[in-house]
Amino acid sequence: MSSDFYNTSILPFAGIIIKLCRAYTNSQEDFEDYYQEVCLQIWRSKENFHNQSSWSTWVYQISLNVCLTLLKKKKNNKQHFVSDHLAEEETENNYAFSDESLNLLYAAIRKLAEIDRAIIMLYLEEKSNQEIATIIGTTPNNIGVRVNRIKKKLKIILDGKVN
Amino acid sequence: MEKSIENIWKEGFLKNDVLVAPTLNNLYNQKSIHIIDKFKRMFKINLIAIVGFSSLFLVVSFFIGIPLMGIIFFVTLSVLVVINKNLLNGIEKIDTGASCYDYLKSFNLWINKQVNINQRLSSILYPIFFLAFILGFWFKEVEGIYLGERLVTKLLQLFPNMDLLFGLPLIGIGLVVFTMGLLAFFGGKIYQWDLNIVYGRIFKKLKELLTDLEKLNTQNN
Numbered sequence: 400m401s402s403d404f405y406n407t408s409i410l411p412f413a414g415i416i417i418k419l420c421r422a423y424t425n426s427q428e429d430f431e432d433y434y435q436e437v438c439l440q441i442w443r444s445k446e447n448f449h450n451q452s453s454w455s456t457w458v459y460q461i462s463l464n465v466c467l468t469l470l471k472k473k474k475n476n477k478q479h480f481v482s483d484h485l486a487e488e489e490t491e492n493n494y495a496f497s498d499e500s501l502n503l504l505y506a507a508i509r510k511l512a513e514i515d516r517a518i519i520m521l522y523l524e525e526k527s528n529q530e531i532a533t534i535i536g537t538t539p540n541n542i543g544v545r546v547n548r549i550k551k552k553l554k555i556i557l558d559g560k561v562n
Numbered sequence: 563m564e565k566s567i568e569n570i571w572k573e574g575f576l577k578n579d580v581l582v583a584p585t586l587n588n589l590y591n592q593k594s595i596h597i598i599d600k601f602k603r604m605f606k607i608n609l610i611a612i613v614g615f616s617s618l619f620l621v622v623s624f625f626i627g628i629p630l631m632g633i634i635f636f637v638t639l640s641v642l643v644v645i646n647k648n649l650l651n652g653i654e655k656i657d658t659g660a661s662c663y664d665y666l667k668s669f670n671l672w673i674n675k676q677v678n679i680n681q682r683l684s685s686i687l688y689p690i691f692f693l694a695f696i697l698g699f700w701f702k703e704v705e706g707i708y709l710g711e712r713l714v715t716k717l718l719q720l721f722p723n724m725d726l727l728f729g730l731p732l733i734g735i736g737l738v739v740f741t742m743g744l745l746a747f748f749g750g751k752i753y754q755w756d757l758n759i760v761y762g763r764i765f766k767k768l769k770e771l772l773t774d775l776e777k778l779n780t781q782n783n
Contacts, residue, residue: 418575443596446763501574504567523571553567 404445409438412458415524419459422508422516423466437465452533459526459534463517470513507556511549518542519549594666597771601673601764602653608760609646612639623698631698638690642683649676663775670772673765677757685749689742696738 409416420433441461448457508516514535521531528539528546535542565573616639623632652675656668700710717724717731725732745752758765 414575439596498574500565500570504570504574519567523568550567557567 404442408454409441412455415459416462418520419462419466419517421505422520423470433466433469436469437462440465456530456533459521463534467513503557507553510556511552515549518545522546594771597764597768598669604761605650609643612643616640627702628698630701631694634690634694638687642687645683649679666772666775670768681750681753684753685746688745688749688752692742692745
């Protein structure tokens with residue numbers, strides 16, 4: 400990957416890649432691994448991009464797929480090597496942002512189902528239902544309904560934490 | 563007042579320290595390994611395909627009455643496979659503990675050596691393939707007579723004054739030698755063209771990565 404490619408085609412979307420990777424990881428080490436893998440996969444698959452969607456949608460799609468794949472791999476490994484008790488403990492956030500409300504929100508997002516995490520983050524990034532639907536592979540109507548449900552869930556989780 | 567999740571999100575990410583992209587320190591190593599592994603895999607598949615094709619063709623050639631062509635193809639391609647298998651073993655000698663840049667540079671040197679040897683080989687192999695093709699059909703028996711002999715007899719009926727050398731039409735020998743000469747001359751180019759079709763994308767990525775690392779090195783000096 401040329402540094403030009405990284406600077407022009409990945410870095411402008413680093414924000415959402417970072418946010419997505421953070422939602423699927425519990426430590427700084429994992430986060431860096433996920434981020435690196437996403438960049439690597441974007442570079443590897445750049446020749447498969449044929450303008451069927453916008454570049455940003457393509458980047459989000461790859462980021463999400465990589466995060467879900469790595470998460471699945473990690474879960475499989477854990478099932479073999481780590482007790483359920485330890486796995487439970489790991490869902491707690493081991494690294495934090497300086498903003499406490501954001502930490503709570505992230506902790507709540509991490510409690511959501513894997514796809515719901517992606518949907519709510521894309522929603523919070525002000526992506527249209529159409530674009531989210533393209534990335535996730537569903538219809539904009541479904542996204543609309545799902546976003547409302549996720550927001551309610553998040554509110555319940557956040558209220559529980561705050562109280 | 564209780565903040566909405568949208569506001570928490572927006573305000574939380576206003577601070578600059580939150581969205582710092584991690585450094586991609588290991589990325590180049592991962593990519594080098596990916597490129598080289600892919601090349602090795604493709605190279606091995608290519609060699610297996612050549613072995614498969616030449617063996618199959620050898621068997622088929624006996625059934626369709628052109629065994630000479632099958633045998634020459636098989637022997638020539640086997641030599642090619644043995645040479646390239648030895649070359650492939652050379653990749654394993656590249657020091658994987660070296661820095662990413664040195665590793666890629668060694669790999670690039672190996673590729674250049676491999677291309678160079680195969681280009682020279684192609685100048686010999688393509689004429690041999692052509693000769694095998696001609697000889698294969700020349701010695702194909704139809705109703706107890708070789709096709710080549712039939713052709714000479716027919717040509718002598720049409721052109722009784724035709725010049726012969728060792729019982730073969732001189733013009734035919736000339737044409738075969740000329741074509742073999744052309745193939746020997748352009749063999750390297752044909753190989754290069756063939757190589758780009760199969761490995762073009764990998765070579766492009768390798769070049770891109772090397773240029774990138776060279777740029778990084780000059781920036782750091």
